[in-house]
Amino acid sequence: MINFSQEEISAIYLSLKIALVASLASLPFAIILGYLFARKEFFLKKFFISLLNLPLVLPPVVTGYLLLITFGINGFIGKFLLDYFNFTFAFRWTGAALACAIMGFPLMIRAIKLSIEMIDIKYEEAAKTLGANRLFVFISITLPLSLPGIVAGFTLCFARALGEFGATVTFVSNIPGETQTLSTAIYNFLQIPNGELMAIRLTLISIFISISALILSEIIFDKLLRYKR
Amino acid sequence: MKNIISIKTKISNFAIDVNIDLKEGINCFFGPSGAGKTSIINCVAGIKRAKESKIIINNNILEDTTKGILVPIHKRNIGYVFQDSRLFPHLNIKNNLLYGLKLNYRKNEKFNYDEIINLLGLDHLIHRFPYNLSGGEKQRVAIGRALLAQPDLLLMDEPLASLDQEKKDELIKYIGKINEILNIPAIYVSHSISETFTLGASIHFINNGNLIYSGNRDKAINFYNKSKNFLFRDSYIIGKVIKINSLEGLTEIKLGKEKLTVFSNTLDLDQKVIVKIRSTDIIISKVIPDKLSSLNYIKTNIVDVVFEKELICLILNFEKNLIKALLTKKSYKKLNIKKGTYCYAIIKALNINDVTNISLV
Numbered sequence: 001m002i003n004f005s006q007e008e009i010s011a012i013y014l015s016l017k018i019a020l021v022a023s024l025a026s027l028p029f030a031i032i033l034g035y036l037f038a039r040k041e042f043f044l045k046k047f048f049i050s051l052l053n054l055p056l057v058l059p060p061v062v063t064g065y066l067l068l069i070t071f072g073i074n075g076f077i078g079k080f081l082l083d084y085f086n087f088t089f090a091f092r093w094t095g096a097a098l099a100c101a102i103m104g105f106p107l108m109i110r111a112i113k114l115s116i117e118m119i120d121i122k123y124e125e126a127a128k129t130l131g132a133n134r135l136f137v138f139i140s141i142t143l144p145l146s147l148p149g150i151v152a153g154f155t156l157c158f159a160r161a162l163g164e165f166g167a168t169v170t171f172v173s174n175i176p177g178e179t180q181t182l183s184t185a186i187y188n189f190l191q192i193p194n195g196e197l198m199a200i201r202l203t204l205i206s207i208f209i210s211i212s213a214l215i216l217s218e219i220i221f222d223k224l225l226r227y228k229r
Numbered sequence: 230m231k232n233i234i235s236i237k238t239k240i241s242n243f244a245i246d247v248n249i250d251l252k253e254g255i256n257c258f259f260g261p262s263g264a265g266k267t268s269i270i271n272c273v274a275g276i277k278r279a280k281e282s283k284i285i286i287n288n289n290i291l292e293d294t295t296k297g298i299l300v301p302i303h304k305r306n307i308g309y310v311f312q313d314s315r316l317f318p319h320l321n322i323k324n325n326l327l328y329g330l331k332l333n334y335r336k337n338e339k340f341n342y343d344e345i346i347n348l349l350g351l352d353h354l355i356h357r358f359p360y361n362l363s364g365g366e367k368q369r370v371a372i373g374r375a376l377l378a379q380p381d382l383l384l385m386d387e388p389l390a391s392l393d394q395e396k397k398d399e400l401i402k403y404i405g406k407i408n409e410i411l412n413i414p415a416i417y418v419s420h421s422i423s424e425t426f427t428l429g430a431s432i433h434f435i436n437n438g439n440l441i442y443s444g445n446r447d448k449a450i451n452f453y454n455k456s457k458n459f460l461f462r463d464s465y466i467i468g469k470v471i472k473i474n475s476l477e478g479l480t481e482i483k484l485g486k487e488k489l490t491v492f493s494n495t496l497d498l499d500q501k502v503i504v505k506i507r508s509t510d511i512i513i514s515k516v517i518p519d520k521l522s523s524l525n526y527i528k529t530n531i532v533d534v535v536f537e538k539e540l541i542c543l544i545l546n547f548e549k550n551l552i553k554a555l556l557t558k559k560s561y562k563k564l565n566i567k568k569g570t571y572c573y574a575i576i577k578a579l580n581i582n583d584v585t586n587i588s589l590v
Binding site: 125127227 | 311358
């Protein structure tokens with residue numbers, strides 16, 4: 001049995017917590033926006049899609065810096081949150097989750113939008129003729145039929161969040177026990193003499209977590225698509 | 230009970246202008262592909278919007294453009310069986326069937342779950358998913374699902390279109406069974422005339438977005454048989470099976486006082502059947518030839534002679550039935566016949582192979 005140090009445990013725990021919270025909090029927004037982008041036409045639609053995809057192409061440091069100047073203690077949203085709600089993202093694990101969510105959001109929304117576009121609108125028509133209103137059609141037909149895409153989007157966002165480095169370190173730094181995740185911890189150990197062994201241990205743990213997450217999502221896919229067999 | 234469909238609209242340069250008064254039972258909309266039949270029922274279901282419309286089903290006004298009334302799809306109470314069945318792939322058969330039932334549980338029950346399952350033979354399917362059902366089974370489930378939503382009107386858009394002949398006959402039997410408990414009007418869209426005459430209690434001929442003729446089955450058959458429209462070339466006659474000789478494979482069908490012998494082994498005694506007679510299969514003779522193999526010689530009266538390019542179409546009458554016979558101009562001249570002449574229509578028993586049982590409907 002491997003004995004984990006306090007620092008390692010906290011990095012593993014924080015990584016999982018941040019990735020999970022980032023993905024879960026993004027999910028409802030991604031489903032709603034994915035539906036809107038897939039089904040509705042509106043003014044400046046392409047602009048909004050590009051804007052949300054921006055973190056995919058920008059250097060992560062830039063995204064982190066932009067987060068810092070908006071959500072930091074002196075940023076215009078950060079200052080507002082601190083003054084009125086006594087809440088801040090700066091140098092907290094919540095900030096790391098925000099950075100991860102922003103970085104993973106384009107991947108999540110892309111998968112969900114695609115899967116909603118794939119649904120034949122005829123099923124929704126049929127549901128309406130059976131007496132279902134719009135909301136019920138969405139809940140009982142659209143959502144379940146797009147579930148594979150939702151799971152894929154969630155997995156991608158979660159994976160992106162686990163590996164997120166640049167934006168996190170720029171926005172909330174690398175504070176052990178608060179914002180230090182597996183990736184920032186590995187980077188940290190590589191900077192100190194004789195830290196390589198620790199870095200390798202954490203690398204192996206990262207690989208283990210990532211593979212487990214991917215296998216889990218494959219299992220869920222299988223379950224979801226059982227009706228096609 | 231008032232059931233009126235009045236639609237005037239244009240769908241990408243194709244004009245539809247119909248006034249249809251629905252009758253009890255199955256109303257068949259017959260017409261060639263692209264005649265506007267599906268567009269009409271899509272307007273009734275609310276899936277398509279018409280420019281000018283007045284749709285009243287079961288005394289409820291669903292659409293009235295003059296009054297600005299437009300009831301949304303889910304409040305119309307109209308069951309729709311689509312050509313491609315559209316069963317929800319993620320739900321098993323039971324949940325597909327229950328989908329509309331659960332949403333309409335407050336309404337008084339017109340169709341009972343157990344009864345529908347029983348009539349449509351769905352019992353062994355309910356735990357399966359649509360993915361591994363055959364085309365015919367899917368359509369049966371779709372019919373059940375639509376009925377269990379307790380609709381005021383049932384729409385069926387060519388439900389047999391994607392099935393092979395054997396499955397078509399099977400599904401027609403199931404639709405016949407449903408017809409016995411059908412306490413609401415139904416619209417059945419088809420471009421097959423034999424399906425139309427088999428299932429329709431009332432028949433509405435639609436072409437180019439217009440209603441050409443509406444009437445009950447007997448009248449519609451008569452209209453069809455005497456129509457000079459080139460589309461309607463074959464004739465249909467309703468009769469009753471009176472004698473079966475299974476050794477020789479022959480069945481006798483009574484048509485008024487006349488009898489028709491057909492080569493068929495699939496019919497039962499006393500069944501009401503509809504017989505299709507192709508106009509090209511009829512030989513016209515002024516006398517009964519004594520050395521001819523054919524088994525059928527029907528005495529008829531020529532009621533009309535229609536010239537169609539190089540062919541002649543004779544419209545023949547016997548006992549209130551009309552049949553059409555196609556001749557070449559040469560044969561016509563040779564026989565020296567005209568309107569009012571009596572002659573014999575000779576048909577080989579082997580050529581009459583489209584006989585459908587309609588006792589169920």
